[in-house]
Amino acid sequence: MKKIAVVCAAGKEGRLLVDEAISRGYGVTGFVRSESNRINSKAKMVVKDLFDLTKEDLAGFDAVIDAFGAWTPETLHLHSESLMHLCDVLSGSRTRLLVVGGAGSLYVNPEHTVQVKDLDTFPDVFKPLANAQGAALEKLRERDDVNWTFLSPAGDFVADGVRTGEYLTGGEEYFVNDKGESRISYADYAIAMIDEVENAKHIRERFSVIGK
Numbered sequence: 001m002k003k004i005a006v007v008c009a010a011g012k013e014g015r016l017l018v019d020e021a022i023s024r025g026y027g028v029t030g031f032v033r034s035e036s037n038r039i040n041s042k043a044k045m046v047v048k049d050l051f052d053l054t055k056e057d058l059a060g061f062d063a064v065i066d067a068f069g070a071w072t073p074e075t076l077h078l079h080s081e082s083l084m085h086l087c088d089v090l091s092g093s094r095t096r097l098l099v100v101g102g103a104g105s106l107y108v109n110p111e112h113t114v115q116v117k118d119l120d121t122f123p124d125v126f127k128p129l130a131n132a133q134g135a136a137l138e139k140l141r142e143r144d145d146v147n148w149t150f151l152s153p154a155g156d157f158v159a160d161g162v163r164t165g166e167y168l169t170g171g172e173e174y175f176v177n178d179k180g181e182s183r184i185s186y187a188d189y190a191i192a193m194i195d196e197v198e199n200a201k202h203i204r205e206r207f208s209v210i211g212k
Contacts, residue, residue, distance in 0.1 A: 013186050067100045101206065153184050163191070165191060182210050
């Protein structure tokens with residue numbers, strides 16, 4: 001039985017990742033910041049801040065899923081800092097690090113010189129977050145001492161969307177389904193993430209998923 005840790009497990013995506021892993025019979029530990037947080041009762045809950053996690057805390061897991069999110073201008077830099085902390089903790093180990101990423105850093109041309117966040121149509125309100133997540137990905141690409149995977153969702157990432165159980169997989173470039181949509185629910189994204197834990201198809205790679 002695989003042992004999976006979900007960091008920041010009390011967030012909307014974190015909870016769904018815990019639930020999905022539990023539903024498949026995995027041993028799951030959710031790391032949360034506060035005793036008041038609640039996650040699936042079948043998971044072990046550990047109250048500890050991400051930046052306080054040590055090698056001992058994450059030893060023995062087959063995979064660690066990073067569901068960290070920061071949204072305010074003064075905290076956006078924590079995307080890179082928190083991810084590098086987890087990389088340092090897992091450096092040289094066999095434990096995989098899977099990261100909940102964003103769509104803004106996906107490329108829109110074959111030359112990979114223009115990203116979604118660079119387009120005039122990309123909402124200004126989301127650009128700081130997209131830039132922060134993109135910067136974290138670039139730092140991650142420099143790490144050859146960690147078995148990382150970065151998963152970008154669709155452009156429309158729907159928190160309360162329906163769990164369909166289906167999704168399409170892409171690479172580094174933005175793509176759409178047969179309806180011309182780039183959309184996926186948090187629940188279906190969680191399925192794709194746990195599938196990657198199981199199948200290990202994207203070691204030290206970024207890939208992307210959208211709903212059918």
